[in-house]
Amino acid sequence: MFLKRKDLLTIRDLDVEEIKLILETASSFEEILTRPIKKVPTLRGKTIVNFFLEPSTRTRSSFELAAKMLSAELINISAKTSAVAKGESLKDTAKTFEAMKIDALVIRHSSSGAPHLLAKFANFSVINAGDGTHEHPTQALLDLFTIKKKLGKISGLKIAIVGDILHSRVARSNILAFNKMGVKVTLVAPPTLIPLDIEALDVEVRYNLNEVIKEVDVVYLLRIQLERQAEALFPSIREYSSLFGLNLERIREIKPNTLIMHPGPINRGIEISAEVAELPNAIIADQVESGISVRMALLYLLLGGKTGGGG
Amino acid sequence: MKYLIKKGRLVDPANRIDKILDILIEDGKIKAIDQEIEIEKAIIIDASNKIVTPGLIDMHVHLREPGREDEETIESGSRAAIKGGFTAITSMPNTDPPVDNASIVEMILEKASRVGLARVFPVGAITKGLKGEEISEMADLIQAGVVAFSDDGNSVMNALVMRRAMEYAKMFNVPLILHEEDKNLSRHGQANEGFYSTLLGLKGIPAVAEEVMVARDLLLAKFTGAKIHIAHVSTKGSVALIAQAKNEGVKVTCEVTPHHLILTHDNLMDFDTNLKINPPLRSREDVESLREGLKDGTIDAIASDHAPHARQEKEVEFDLASFGMVGLETSLPLLITELVDKGVISFPCLIEKLSANPAKILGVPGGKLSPGSSVDLVIIDPEEKFEVKVEKFESKSHNSPFNGWKLKGLVKHVFSQGKLAFFEGAFLELKEEQVFREGAKKKVTL
Ligand SMILES: [Zn+2]
Ligand SMILES: [Zn+2]
Numbered sequence: 001m002f003l004k005r006k007d008l009l010t011i012r013d014l015d016v017e018e019i020k021l022i023l024e025t026a027s028s029f030e031e032i033l034t035r036p037i038k039k040v041p042t043l044r045g046k047t048i049v050n051f052f053l054e055p056s057t058r059t060r061s062s063f064e065l066a067a068k069m070l071s072a073e074l075i076n077i078s079a080k081t082s083a084v085a086k087g088e089s090l091k092d093t094a095k096t097f098e099a100m101k102i103d104a105l106v107i108r109h110s111s112s113g114a115p116h117l118l119a120k121f122a123n124f125s126v127i128n129a130g131d132g133t134h135e136h137p138t139q140a141l142l143d144l145f146t147i148k149k150k151l152g153k154i155s156g157l158k159i160a161i162v163g164d165i166l167h168s169r170v171a172r173s174n175i176l177a178f179n180k181m182g183v184k185v186t187l188v189a190p191p192t193l194i195p196l197d198i199e200a201l202d203v204e205v206r207y208n209l210n211e212v213i214k215e216v217d218v219v220y221l222l223r224i225q226l227e228r229q230a231e232a233l234f235p236s237i238r239e240y241s242s243l244f245g246l247n248l249e250r251i252r253e254i255k256p257n258t259l260i261m262h263p264g265p266i267n268r269g270i271e272i273s274a275e276v277a278e279l280p281n282a283i284i285a286d287q288v289e290s291g292i293s294v295r296m297a298l299l300y301l302l303l304g305g306k307t308g309g310g311g
Numbered sequence: 312m313k314y315l316i317k318k319g320r321l322v323d324p325a326n327r328i329d330k331i332l333d334i335l336i337e338d339g340k341i342k343a344i345d346q347e348i349e350i351e352k353a354i355i356i357d358a359s360n361k362i363v364t365p366g367l368i369d370m371h372v373h374l375r376e377p378g379r380e381d382e383e384t385i386e387s388g389s390r391a392a393i394k395g396g397f398t399a400i401t402s403m404p405n406t407d408p409p410v411d412n413a414s415i416v417e418m419i420l421e422k423a424s425r426v427g428l429a430r431v432f433p434v435g436a437i438t439k440g441l442k443g444e445e446i447s448e449m450a451d452l453i454q455a456g457v458v459a460f461s462d463d464g465n466s467v468m469n470a471l472v473m474r475r476a477m478e479y480a481k482m483f484n485v486p487l488i489l490h491e492e493d494k495n496l497s498r499h500g501q502a503n504e505g506f507y508s509t510l511l512g513l514k515g516i517p518a519v520a521e522e523v524m525v526a527r528d529l530l531l532a533k534f535t536g537a538k539i540h541i542a543h544v545s546t547k548g549s550v551a552l553i554a555q556a557k558n559e560g561v562k563v564t565c566e567v568t569p570h571h572l573i574l575t576h577d578n579l580m581d582f583d584t585n586l587k588i589n590p591p592l593r594s595r596e597d598v599e600s601l602r603e604g605l606k607d608g609t610i611d612a613i614a615s616d617h618a619p620h621a622r623q624e625k626e627v628e629f630d631l632a633s634f635g636m637v638g639l640e641t642s643l644p645l646l647i648t649e650l651v652d653k654g655v656i657s658f659p660c661l662i663e664k665l666s667a668n669p670a671k672i673l674g675v676p677g678g679k680l681s682p683g684s685s686v687d688l689v690i691i692d693p694e695e696k697f698e699v700k701v702e703k704f705e706s707k708s709h710n711s712p713f714n715g716w717k718l719k720g721l722v723k724h725v726f727s728q729g730k731l732a733f734f735e736g737a738f739l740e741l742k743e744e745q746v747f748r749e750g751a752k753k754k755v756t757l
Contacts, residue, residue, distance in 0.1 A: 012510070091626050111628035112501075112512040113582030132630070134512030172512060196515060197506035 003301040007119045007126040011137045011176040019144065019180060025297035026145050026290070032069055033292060043072035046303050049097060050076045052108040052129070058264055058288060059129050059138070063106045066295035072103075072303075090114060094121035103303050107131070112169075125302045133167045139263050140173035142294040144181060146287050147218060150259055155182030160212045162188040162244055163222030163271055166195045166233075170263045171222060175201055188212050189244065192233045209244055213251065218259045221246060221271045237270060247273040259283055313337045314731065315350055319358025319690060323365055324663035325670075325679030334363065334680070334688070339729025341682050356724060358690050364662045365680050366398025366687025366727060368669035369639060371488075371542055371566060371614035374400075374431070376422070377415065378407025382708050383619040385419060389428040390705035391617070391639040393733050396722040398687035399430040399670075399677055400617075400639070403463050404441065411436035411447045416455035428732055430687075432458040432675055437476045437487060441465040446476045453483045458673045461488035463542065464589060464634070466524060468494055473528065477537030486540040486564065486672060489528055491549070492590065496520035501630055503576040503591040511579060513629065516591050522548040529556040532563055540672055541565035543616050545590035547600035554609040564672045566612040567601050569638060569645045574598075574712070584625045584632035585712040588618075602655055605664065612672060613664040615642045619708030637706050641713050647693055647720030658693070690724040697721055 003018060014022075032038055048067045052060050060076070067074040082088075088096075097105060104125040107115050112132030119126040130136040148154050159178055165171045165187050175198075178185050185203040187194060194205055206212050213219055224240060234240045246260065260272070260282040268274045276282060314336040321332040321344070333348040334341060369392065375383040383391075385402070392400045402419055404410035410419070416433045423431035435457035436447045443465060452460070460480055466489075467473045480487055497520040502508045504515025525541060529552055532539045544550060544565045556563050576592045586592060604610040618635025625632050643665070650656050656664075670678025677687045699716045701709035725733035732739055 089623065089627060109628070111630045113629040116582045117626075117628060132512050133514075169512060172510070195509035196504050196517070198509050200506045201510070 002304060005302070007115070008137055008298060008302065009115050009119060009126065009128045010135045011140050011173045011180070012135075014137075014180070016180050019141070019177065022141055022294065022297050022301060023145050023148060025301055026293040029296040029300070030293040032296070033289070038069050039071060040069065041071045042300055043067070043070035043303055046072040046103040047101070048072045048074050048299065049102050049105045050074060051082070051093075051105050052077070053079045053082060054108050054110050054130070055079070056108050056130070058291070059108060062288070062291040063129060063295050065292050066299055069292070070296055070299060072299065090118050091121045094118050098123055104299065127298065127302070130169050132169065133172075134169050135173045136169040136263075137173050138291070138295055138298060139170050140177035141298070142287060142290040143174055143220070143261065143263075144177055145294050146261070146283060146290040147259065149290070150283060150286070151217065157218065158184045158186065158216040159218040159220055160186045160188050160216045161220045161222065162209060164193045164224050164228060165189050165198065165222070166193045167225065167228070168222045174220065175203055179203075186212055186216065190234055190240070193228075210250060213254050213258070216258065217255075218261060219246065219254070221260070221262045221266075223263065223265065223267060224271050226267075241270050245271050245273065246276045248275050251276060257281065261287060264288070313350065313353035314356060315348060315353040316356045316358050316363060316688075316690065319361050319363035321363045321680070322659050322662045323680045324659045325365070325667035326681065329659050336686050336726065339685055341680055341684055341686050343682060344680065356690065360692070360694070361723060362658065362691045362693050364689050364691065365666045365678055366689055366725070367396045367643065367662075367665045368399040368673075368675070368678060369397045369615050369617065369642065370401050370612055370669040370673060371568075372400040372402060372617040372639065373405065373619065373635070374402040374419075375619055376406065377418070379621075382621050383706060385422040385431060386426045387705060387707045388617070388619075388639070389423065389426045389431065390738065391637070392429040393725050393727060393738070394705050394722065395639040395641070396643045396689045396691065396725065397429060397639060398689070398725060398727040399432060399675065401432045401434050401458065401673070404434050404436040404461060405463050405465070409436050409441045410434065410457070411439050411441070411452075413448075413451045413455035416452060416457055420456050427730075428727055430675075430677070430728060432673060434459045434461050434488060436460065437462045437467060438472065443467045443469055443472060446472065446479055449479055449483060453485065457485070458675055459486050459488050459540070461490070461542070463488070463490045464492075466490055466492045466494060470527060470531065474531050474535060477531055477535040477539070481535070481537050484538065485674065486538045488540045488542050489524075490542045491521050491524035491528065492516075493520045493523050496523065500591070501587065502579055503593045505576060505594060507576040507579055511582070513579070516589070518546040518548055518593065518597070521546050521590055522552065525549045525552050529553070529561055529563060532556070533559065533561045536562070538562040543568050543571065543590055543614070544601065544604070544610060545571045545593050545597065547597045550600050550604040550609055554604070554607075557609065564611040564668075565609070566614040567605065567610050568616045569613060569642045570636060570712075572598060572601055572605070572613070573645060573649045578712070582629045583712055584627065584629055585636055585710050587629060587632050587634055588616075588636055589634040602650070606656060606660070611664065611668045613642070613646065613661075614669070615639055617706075618710075619706055620710045621708065625710050635710070637704070637708050637711050640704050640706060641699055641711060641718070643691070643722065644697070644718035644720040645713065648718045651693075652719060685729045686726045687728065688726040689722055691720060692723050693720050695719065695721040
């Protein structure tokens, strides 16, 4: 079975069956990570471009590893080397890569909707690796995978997402993904970081983290961008941290098996204290590990069904 | 030359006419309007099953000349206007350089008269360089021929500057056309702030960014006694504020665009940059109250905010795309299809908002068909169906989200400034007589 779509642009496009298929496939790929030679020939002969116009270490290298483990050819293009930075339009970029007969392009871009624009002009698969403040669908998928692995289920869980919801593409994708999988989502942030009408996505909005963390199975923290203070979205990092940061004091009353997650990179001492980040139920490294299997699954499900592929 | 327009349904709201009548045009002027006019030696235009109206007036048009002639010129914009049924248009002042001195006004009027199609009424800048700091030389601009003042997209943020502009403009009895947007509240905004901006991760332009400025300017207009016209009203709150101000006797009028009456922010789901406009597409609730405002008279006029943009300004990431869509060639059929046909407003009401009222607000001729006046007249087939094809536009720019829409209501013939400019859906490039001899004899008896 493969995904019957050319692109992965948003979580909103995926139905529950597709999400389940991705997670199951990721499970079967996970074993490869434990082998001494971490490589299968599944996507031999396929060419994948990693097109990252915003700095990113973990997502870029995660896609790179996933592609290489599947034996695909991988080209890395970053903001510094890209012609887009020199004024080439995304439309021209699409046409250029089309001429090079690539099979897929993984895009990270600072503009919401940029992957849609590229996909409109491209015949190859486009995978959104984070666009502006819109979505980061593979992050949501790897988070689902991690939670399933750790807690054995997803449906029926209660998850709090804490932090800068307004500017977070991770929050958008995760809200949508959690919702689809039957999770009850609570958002916790100062009102200045809660986007308008988000309640229409069937989430609860609360301001008191101390109360919420006692009730949930997962506390999902978002990275707080330090420049938001300058936009008057909160008065100081100090005050933000005192209200919404996770420290040992604050988590004393949480249920013992509550998971603490973060898409990384973390600001130690701001949204999470160093001590909390090192607790066994802080599973930030597991998330990174899941990322590789989930991205392998996705590349396979999007490209493996097409003729010309290896394996 | 004489023309006799036979058996059309004449819709002339300014003269309270809505009935089947004949119209005799002689030497570019209306000679008679009556039942069953019989006359020898006139060109007869059969208007049965058609609607005959005063030439339409679009009071919010960006012609891009001078500065961006690649996007639109006075000539291409005039042609687009005529094809869309508009015999008069304004030209908004945010050109490069902006219309803040007499010489540019003269240039625009000069070119428009050389083109000789639609009447072009220049709008002058409220402030020098559209910077919102010092008021422009309004007397000079008036002398040169502007009919109103506006800084359009560059809202005048400084309330004191706006107060002075309102006071000063009272000398000329022309309206200030105000694009209402608090630039701090809307900063970096891309789309209406609400569920869809949230879902799509686009920075929001909240309804209050418009409403606080509407409220401020209504208060200032009340205080100064100035005449103001609120451009492209887009929110329920603005409609309510304007209705209240009108009740209190504030000299305020306002307009709405066809797209704000028809589209909503959920249309943005595919990041179509042709839908990126300012003010942004709002919610269904806003659309409903705009329609109510149109019906109850709170909203006086419909204007397109025709904003041509080159392809490279639109085929880019959403947050980098320019704001605006073209409208001259789609306004009328959109309004007929979506509002008149669906029973939201009547034909006379539509024509009033597109002719009589804009003429009144701007204090310009036209907007009605009266004997003796130079004829600006449009004959519309309200039933003819067609598909919008941007590549067929007269406008140099194709940034319309309505490409591919199937609409009803087509402009067939247009008299502009006393001359037959458009006949059987085509421009009269040749001398009138020639055209009749060559092609159209079936339809016209000499
Ligand atoms: Zn405007
Ligand atoms: Zn405008």
